Amino acid sequence: MFGNLVKRGVDVKLLTNSLASTDVAIVHAGYARYRAPLIDAGVQLYELRVIPSSTKKRFFRGKRTGISLHAKAFVIDRRITFIGSMNIDPRSELLNTEMGVLVESPELSRELAAFFNEAIEPDSSYQVRITKPDTEGNRKLYWTGTPDGKPATYNTDPNASVWRRVKTTLLRIFPIEGLL
Structure with a gap:
């Protein structure tokens, strides 16, 4: 889905929880296998970093770490906004227990896009990238950001x-993806 959008020239950026910021490790385990394919498809992938409570930005709340994402939000063509908690996964296709709202409002779309762009800044999130193949063809994910104002790379x-x-x-070895 996202790869097809990129092929059509759409700028696709995704922000989700990092392993450190998520409050549900098993959901992260299900998502982790899709990081490389998303990046290969041209998606710019970001993971929210843990932000100390003294510097938390508005709208972010969580239980375990003080910061976590749950809402899903999309801006389409800078004029339509989707906001909700509905998951984009196989289980939710069959049994959706959450909702969302679609609003046609260029103003709301601009505000959400500005908020998103702030959230993916390197002091708030890590950009997930992938190395070029080594001599054996292996590639590895790595994360970049500027925690504490200094550029950092993590392996x-x-x-x-x-x-x-x-x-x-x-948790990744359990065949439960359809239940997440």
């Missing part, structure tokens, strides 16, 4: 503990 999920990374890796 593993930033600010996630070893235990959280191991747990999420183990």
Whole structure:
């Protein structure tokens, strides 16, 4: 879906939770396998970093880390906005327990786009990228951002503990994607 939009010349940027900021590790485990294909399709992928509560930006709230995303929001053609909590996954296609609203408002679309652009700034989020193939054809994800005002690059999920990374890796082996 997103790759087809990119092929049509649409600028597609996605912001989701990082492993460190998510409050549901199993959902992150389900999402993680799609990072490389999204990037390969031309999607600009960002993951929200954990922001200390003293510097939290408005509208962000969460339980475990003090910051997490749940709402889904889209701006289409700078005039239509979708805001809701409906998930874009196989389970929600069959059983949707959440809702969304579609609003035709260039003003609201501009405001949401400005908010989104602020949220993907390198001091708030990490951009997820992928290396070029090495001599054996292997590629790896890496994250870039400017926490504390200094450019940084990470080779593993930033600010996630070893235990959280191991747990999420183990959760990926369970065939539960359709239930997420």
